[in-house]
Amino acid sequence: MAFIECRNLTRTYTKGSTTITPLDDLDLDIEEGSFTALMGPSGSGKTTLLNLVAGIDTPTSGSLVIGGVDIGRLSRAKLARWRGENIGYIFQLYNLVPVLTAYENVELPLLLHNLTRGERHKKVAAALELSGIADRHDHFPRQLSGGQEQRVAIARAIVTNPKIIVADEPTGDLDRNSAAEILSLLRRINVELGGTLLMVTHDPKTTQYAGRTLHLDKGKLLEKAPVAEAGSVALHELRPGGAACPE
Amino acid sequence: MSGMKFVPLVLKTVIRNRRRSLLTLGGVATAMLLFYAVQAMQQGVRDATGKTGDDTKLVVYRLDRYCPFTSNLPQDYASRIARVPGVKNVVPVKVVVSNCRTSLDVVTFRGVPPESFDRGAFSHVNIVDGSIEDWKRRSDAALLGERVAYRRGLKVGDRIDISGITILVAGILTSPEPQDQNSAYVHLDFLQRAGENQVGIVTQFDVTVTDPSLLQATAAAIDGEFRTDREPTATWSEKSFVARAASDVLEIVNFAGWLGWGCLFGVFALVFNAIVLSVQDRVRDHAIMQTLGYTNRLIATLIIAESTILSVAGGMIGIAAGVAVTSWGRFSLSVEGLSINIYAGLGTIALGLGLAAMTGILAGLVPARQASRRDIAACFRAV
Ligand SMILES: Nc1ncnc2c1ncn2[C@@H]1O[C@H](COP(=O)(O)OP(=O)(O)O)[C@@H](O)[C@H]1O
Numbered sequence: 001m002a003f004i005e006c007r008n009l010t011r012t013y014t015k016g017s018t019t020i021t022p023l024d025d026l027d028l029d030i031e032e033g034s035f036t037a038l039m040g041p042s043g044s045g046k047t048t049l050l051n052l053v054a055g056i057d058t059p060t061s062g063s064l065v066i067g068g069v070d071i072g073r074l075s076r077a078k079l080a081r082w083r084g085e086n087i088g089y090i091f092q093l094y095n096l097v098p099v100l101t102a103y104e105n106v107e108l109p110l111l112l113h114n115l116t117r118g119e120r121h122k123k124v125a126a127a128l129e130l131s132g133i134a135d136r137h138d139h140f141p142r143q144l145s146g147g148q149e150q151r152v153a154i155a156r157a158i159v160t161n162p163k164i165i166v167a168d169e170p171t172g173d174l175d176r177n178s179a180a181e182i183l184s185l186l187r188r189i190n191v192e193l194g195g196t197l198l199m200v201t202h203d204p205k206t207t208q209y210a211g212r213t214l215h216l217d218k219g220k221l222l223e224k225a226p227v228a229e230a231g232s233v234a235l236h237e238l239r240p241g242g243a244a245c246p247e
Numbered sequence: 248m249s250g251m252k253f254v255p256l257v258l259k260t261v262i263r264n265r266r267r268s269l270l271t272l273g274g275v276a277t278a279m280l281l282f283y284a285v286q287a288m289q290q291g292v293r294d295a296t297g298k299t300g301d302d303t304k305l306v307v308y309r310l311d312r313y314c315p316f317t318s319n320l321p322q323d324y325a326s327r328i329a330r331v332p333g334v335k336n337v338v339p340v341k342v343v344v345s346n347c348r349t350s351l352d353v354v355t356f357r358g359v360p361p362e363s364f365d366r367g368a369f370s371h372v373n374i375v376d377g378s379i380e381d382w383k384r385r386s387d388a389a390l391l392g393e394r395v396a397y398r399r400g401l402k403v404g405d406r407i408d409i410s411g412i413t414i415l416v417a418g419i420l421t422s423p424e425p426q427d428q429n430s431a432y433v434h435l436d437f438l439q440r441a442g443e444n445q446v447g448i449v450t451q452f453d454v455t456v457t458d459p460s461l462l463q464a465t466a467a468a469i470d471g472e473f474r475t476d477r478e479p480t481a482t483w484s485e486k487s488f489v490a491r492a493a494s495d496v497l498e499i500v501n502f503a504g505w506l507g508w509g510c511l512f513g514v515f516a517l518v519f520n521a522i523v524l525s526v527q528d529r530v531r532d533h534a535i536m537q538t539l540g541y542t543n544r545l546i547a548t549l550i551i552a553e554s555t556i557l558s559v560a561g562g563m564i565g566i567a568a569g570v571a572v573t574s575w576g577r578f579s580l581s582v583e584g585l586s587i588n589i590y591a592g593l594g595t596i597a598l599g600l601g602l603a604a605m606t607g608i609l610a611g612l613v614p615a616r617q618a619s620r621r622d623i624a625a626c627f628r629a630v
């Protein structure tokens with residue numbers, strides 16, 4: 001059984017008499033520890049799929065089983081707790097809380113865990129360090145550049161050591177250099193922390209880092225690469241200097 | 248999971264939205280200051296007019312007269328009153344007020360025979376400075392109630408002219424009775440000779456009865472004694488006497504009570520508005536927190552905590568200002584020579600803070616409910 005299993009996954013929105021189906025009867029398996037890139041034209045349902053996997057939206061029909069848990073059947077409160085333990089979400093527009101400093105933003109998800117102040121501090125410091133933004137820990141989001149904000153957002157997504165990290169066009173709003181840095185950071189995180197990474201991107205170059213690339217169109221997967229061929233790439237291939245990632 | 252670790256988070260949201268928080272706090276503080284002021288007046292009214300089971304004081308006044316200038320009784324009624332069964336002692340009193348208007352700083356002169364201090368009529372007062380002996384020795388000596396002395400900045404040995412009556416401060420007294428606190432006790436004949444010479448005429452008799460249960464019966468007996476005299480009397484318990492004389496003020500104070508509740512409603516509207524706006528402003532922040540794993544209930548609790556903090560902090564500032572003003576000024580509302588202290592005790596402070604907290608919780612409920620019911624994914628699409 002795959003780590004993430006979508007079966008006949010469908011999401012529809014009804015507005016008045018019109019019904020939109022951003023995700024239509026999707027079947028998809030994603031392996032634990034893999035790096036999957038998700039591509040497709042605007043409006044093809046990428047964000048919808050990400051939101052379902054992240055548990056901030058619920059399927060209209062079909063099933064979504066993650067790590068053996070059918071998350072479509074969890075109550076709102078249980079789903080919230082499940083997110084806190086399993087999901088790190090990285091947004092295109094960073095979505096930091098503006099009244100909190102970088103440090104406090106990263107600490108925010110940890111407040112939900114049973115940790116002492118000291119333990120939280122260790123984790124926050126490590127996440128900021130790994131994201132390369134430790135020197136800006138006391139800055140507010142408005143005092144940071146886009147690339148720096150995204151680093152803080154990444155630190156916040158990884159600080160709880162979630163099993164799944166979803167990223168929705170994380171470099172979409174950044175200049176080329178920052179985008180490249182953020183991308184290699186995400187790849188490093190996938191390798192070093194071993195979490196499952198699901199990332200929406202428009203940049204074809206990104207896909208060379210990913211073990212597998214999915215194409216969505218009008219709510220359906222265009223090509224479904226066979227699991228043997230496109231499953232998770234062995235970790236050693238992704239290590240810096242490894243064959244899969246010339247740098 | 249301990250809730251305390253979220254407190255800094257809420258405080259940061261309050262402190263770092265500085266302008267909004269300051270405006271809200273300012274509004275809440277002003278409204279709570281007014282609320283406290285109204286409560287303080289009502290407390291004063293209760294202190295001055297609230298009857299208790301062990302009241303032993305009666306006031307004998309001229310029948311159908313309502314003010315110290317027109318209530319004139321022969322001083323020699325004193326000996327006849329003293330013979331009425333149930334009467335413990337009688338003090339003939341002449342009352343002159345420094346200011347006929349209703350004001351916050353009136354001195355009520357009470358002329359009493361010097362020997363009344365030896366006869367137990369003033370056993371409840373306490374001389375904190377100077378002495379009764381000094382007061383007795385000089386005909387123009389005055390014993391000042393502490394509030395009068397405080398408001399006028401007077402000390403023992405000071406000589407002062409208050410609306411044409413020149414007195415020498417011989418002592419300062421404290422007393423649980425609001426009327427004593429706002430009076431200047433002088434010699435009866437000194438006051439009778441001041442202004443128009445009215446020797447032998449007094450305003451009222453202050454009577455102490457032997458037992459609280461005898462209050463009504465003794466009052467009736469005294470009035471019976473003088474019913475057919477040229478100057479008939481009307482005898483009241485001291486508390487009802489104040490309530491009757493100050494009835495106009497009491498009406499205003501009771502009306503002000505409504506203003507007090509209006510202030511509370513103002514606090515509610517203000518905090519409600521501030522929280523509704525700030526929750527609308529932070530739709531995205533709350534969606535982020537929910538994405539991070541915060542439950543609806545936790546988000547709602549944080550919002551209610553925020554509105555409670557705003558309204559309690561504002562309440563504390565307003566009430567502290569109210570306490571400061573009333574204890575620095577020690578104002579008393581005076582009507583017809585009777586005083587109503589503007590002061591509220593710990594009970595009122597606790598009531599104010601409790602109501603502020605309740606108002607804060609109520610004001611946070613609706614926005615909290617709204618915020619926690621939003622669809623997370625839709626929140627991100629909206630921005
Ligand atoms: N809450 C919603 N209500 C109505 N329509 C929605 C909602 N969320 C998404 N959609 C629609 O679903 C389609 C797919 O959206 P999305 O998943 O964001 O696409 P992508 O991320 O690939 O650009 C779009 O047409 C969008 O307008």
Ligand SMILES: [Mg+2]
Nearest residue numbers: 046047048168
């Ligand atoms: Mg999208």
